[in-house]
Structures are given as structure tokens and as C-alpha cells.
Amino acid sequence: MVSVAIITAAIIVILSIFNGLGDLLRSLNDSFDPEIKIEAALGKSFPVNEVLLKKVQGVQGVEAVTEVIEDYAFARYNQANQPVTIKGVSDNFITQQRIPEDKIIDGALKLRDNNINYALIGYGVGAALSIDLRNDFFPLQLYYVKNVKAGSLDPSQMYTQKNITPGGIFSIVQNFDERYIIVPLKFAEELLNYGNKRTALEIKLKKGADVTRTQRALKDVLGESFKVLNSEEQHEDLYRVLHLEKFFASIASVILLIIGSINIYFNLMMLAIDKKKDISVLAACGADAGLLKRIFIMEGILIALIGTVVGLAAGALIVFVQQKYGLVSMGMEASVVEGYPVQLKLTDFLYVSGAMLLITTLISSRPALLASRFASVQNL
Known part of the structure; x- marks a missing residue:
């Protein structure tokens, strides 16, 4: 029982860690990424006009549409240089609070003021360029x-260059902070020579709108020429790796459960041998082989059930303490959260309980068969 309880508790803790990491990634990405993103199925950009915008805005559940131009560029400030990702956004980006006020660590949350363009700069980019917002x-x-x-000899024809005033420094997550500079859409359009083309349309949903239903409706309206991605699909590779890691952790947990069940197997085998006389007495009293099989199988299930329940409770308690007090830290000074993220899910409890009971039932069948043979010998 103790071995089953320890293994069960360990599995619950391990699975809760993967759950916590997944929830942390979603919360970080959702603070910057749109609920739904529309991209070209082929190529990196597509033309946008009023007809297309009205189609998208007319879909039930859509509250706002943000036009986006995103591409690589080269930034220079004073004597420092840095390759960056420029993200040009339409004016409603700020009003949607896609970057919360508390994520602005210096300056102001603005892209335009008195016809002056301002840039919102990721903390990592700002540090690399040594940007000083108070130095105009x-x-x-x-x-x-x-x-x-080919054949152009004029260097000035090989690139476009525009100046912009740094308006604020934001810090969301390292992946964004070290790459992005956010600028007004018109500024990006002129700098990147995109004209009426956009790399994406980002959708904000109405309160209470169903993401899956709205995504399906957008796909029906836009057709095969566009990809309509929800928040998880926008980082498909990242979440695929996370799901794959949790899958292999689940496989490993089944192996651990089998190892724990081997103790039950040997216990029942020794019990069958030790209780040989008692089995003979039961057989003499009229107990058939089926009854003796059920006794030993129920014995195995009882051991597994008590061990599993104790293990589930212990695992849940460990996870609760970690959530409450963060006893185990991430071990990194620059980590987003101090304590290791964990999250309990009912499906994990059902998975571990079901797997343990199934494995125990199968592994108890051999000792039960041995006990029934002892009864058969006595009957002879």
C-alpha cells in the first residue's frame, strides 16, 4: 500500500507540473496574442480592403478587428544596433488593452499623440539598445x-529608413520582450512598403462569445485562402512539444504503476502459499474455484484502492501546498513566476485511478489462479 501510495502521489505531482506549465504558457501568450488570428494560407501577406473587413466584422461574436503588419527590421539607437520584429497595429490595439498598463515599466502606453508617432519597445530590445525615454x-x-x-548600385535604394520616438517600454514575457517593437500601422506600412497588404487580422471576441464557434464561422466566410487560428494554434509547435512531453510522462507513469503493482503480485503470491491450509478449509466447506479467485482479486484491488486513495490525497496536498506557498522555486532569477507552476485536473485523478485498478486486476489474476488450483487439489 505504501509503495502504491508513493508512486501515485509522485505521478499526480508530475502531471500537475505539466498542467501548470501549460496554463502558464497560455496566460503569458494570451496577454499579448489575439483570441483569433487570420493569416494567409499561402505567403506571408494578403491585401485588405473594406469588403474583407466588413465580412470579418459581420461574423457573430467578433467585437473588433486589428490590422497587423509584422516583419523583420533593423533598429539603431545612438551607437547600438539590434535586429527586431516590427509590429504595426491599427489604433484599436491600445483600446483593447492588449498590453495592460501594469506591463508598461517605463514611459506611457501610447502609439500616437498630437500627430506624433511613438514606439512601444520590448524590455529586452530596450536594454540591448540602451534606450533612454527621457533623452529626446x-x-x-x-x-x-x-x-x-540585381545590378542596383545606389545603396539608398536597397532599404527604407524612418525615425520614431520611443514612447514606452513593456515587459510581458522574454520571448516577446527581446523581439518586438510595436508601432502605428501607417508608420509600418510606409517603412515596410506593404501598401494595402497585411500579414494578419487579429480578432477580439465579444464577451461570452464561443471561440470555437466564431472560428468555424470565420473559416466558412473566408474560405480556403485564409488560416483562422485560435490562441493555441498560433503556437502550435510549442504546445505540441508540451503535449508530447505530457504524453510520455503518462506512459512513464503507467510503467511506474506496473512496478508498484509487482509488489502486490508478490504479496498475493506469498499470501496464496501461506494461506494454503485456509484455502483447503474453504474448499472443504464448499467454496469453489471462482469464489477463491474473487477473494484474491478483491484483495489485490483493496490494496491498490487504499494505496491509490492515500496517494491521490498526498499528491493533491503537495500540489496545494506548492500552489499556496511556492515552496519549490523555478530556480531562475528572471523567471516569470517565483514558484514552480502546478495545476490539479480531475482527468489526471481519473486516469491514475483507472490505470491502477486495471493493472491491479490483471496482475492479481495469477495469484488468484494459484489459489483456485489449491482448492481444486483439495477437492480431488
Whole structure:
């Protein structure tokens, strides 16, 4: 029982860690990523006009549509240089609170003020470029390499360059902070030479709208020329790795459960041998082989059940203490959360309980068969 309880508790803790990491990734990505994102099925951009925007806005559940131009560029500030990702967004990006006020660690949350364009800069980019928001002497210079024809000798024709005033520094998660500079859509359109093309349309849903239903409706309206992605599909590779890791952890947990059940197997085998005389007495009293099989199988199930219940309770208690007090830290100074993220899920409890009972029932059949043979010998 003790071995089953320890293994069960360990499995619950391990699975809860994967749950916690998944929830943490979703919360971090959801704070910056849209609920639904529309991209071109082929290529990296597509033309956007009023007809297309009205189609999207007319879908039930859609509250706002943000036009996005996103591409790589080169940033220069004073004497520092850094490759960055420029994200040009329409004006409603700010009003949607896609970057909460508490994520602005310096400056102000703004992209335009009195016809002046401002850039919101990721903390990692700002640190690499040594940007000082209180120094107006140096503008942020952004360069974009154009597709030029072969044989061009004029260097100025190979790129476009525009200056913008740094307006604020944001910090969301390292992956975003070290890459992104957010600018007004019109500024990005001119810098990146996109014209009426956009790399994405980002959708904000109405309160209470069903994501899956709205996503399906958008796919029906837009057809095969567009990809309509929910929040998890926008980071498909990342979540696929996480699900794969949890899958293999689940397989490993089954192996651990089998190891724990081997103790039950040997216990029942020794019990069958030790209780040989008692089995003979039961057989003499009229107990048939089926009854003796059931006795030993129920014995195995009882051991597994008590051990599993104790293990589930212990695992849940460990996870609760970790959630409440964060006793085990991430071990990194720059981590987003101090304590290791954990999350209990009912499906994990059902999975472990079902697997343990199934394995125990199967593994108890051999000792039960041995006991029934002792009864058969006595009857002879």
C-alpha cells in the first residue's frame, strides 16, 4: 500500500507540473496574442480592403478587428544596433488593452499623440539598445531591406529608413520582450512598403462569445485562402512539444504503476502459499474455484484502492501546498513566476485511478489462479 501510495502521489505531482506549465504558457501568450488570428494560407501577406473587413466584422461574436503588419527590421539607437520584429497595429490595439498598463515599466502606453508617432519597445530590445525615454536627442532609427533588382548600385535604394520616438517600454514575457517593437500601422506600412497588404487580422471576441464557434464561422466566410487560428494554434509547435512531453510522462507513469503493482503480485503470491491450509478449509466447506479467485482479486484491488486513495490525497496536498506557498522555486532569477507552476485536473485523478485498478486486476489474476488450483487439489 505504501509503495502504491508513493508512486501515485509522485505521478499526480508530475502531471500537475505539466498542467501548470501549460496554463502558464497560455496566460503569458494570451496577454499579448489575439483570441483569433487570420493569416494567409499561402505567403506571408494578403491585401485588405473594406469588403474583407466588413465580412470579418459581420461574423457573430467578433467585437473588433486589428490590422497587423509584422516583419523583420533593423533598429539603431545612438551607437547600438539590434535586429527586431516590427509590429504595426491599427489604433484599436491600445483600446483593447492588449498590453495592460501594469506591463508598461517605463514611459506611457501610447502609439500616437498630437500627430506624433511613438514606439512601444520590448524590455529586452530596450536594454540591448540602451534606450533612454527621457533623452529626446536620439530618435529610434528603423531600417528595412527592400527587394531590389540585381545590378542596383545606389545603396539608398536597397532599404527604407524612418525615425520614431520611443514612447514606452513593456515587459510581458522574454520571448516577446527581446523581439518586438510595436508601432502605428501607417508608420509600418510606409517603412515596410506593404501598401494595402497585411500579414494578419487579429480578432477580439465579444464577451461570452464561443471561440470555437466564431472560428468555424470565420473559416466558412473566408474560405480556403485564409488560416483562422485560435490562441493555441498560433503556437502550435510549442504546445505540441508540451503535449508530447505530457504524453510520455503518462506512459512513464503507467510503467511506474506496473512496478508498484509487482509488489502486490508478490504479496498475493506469498499470501496464496501461506494461506494454503485456509484455502483447503474453504474448499472443504464448499467454496469453489471462482469464489477463491474473487477473494484474491478483491484483495489485490483493496490494496491498490487504499494505496491509490492515500496517494491521490498526498499528491493533491503537495500540489496545494506548492500552489499556496511556492515552496519549490523555478530556480531562475528572471523567471516569470517565483514558484514552480502546478495545476490539479480531475482527468489526471481519473486516469491514475483507472490505470491502477486495471493493472491491479490483471496482475492479481495469477495469484488468484494459484489459489483456485489449491482448492481444486483439495477437492480431488
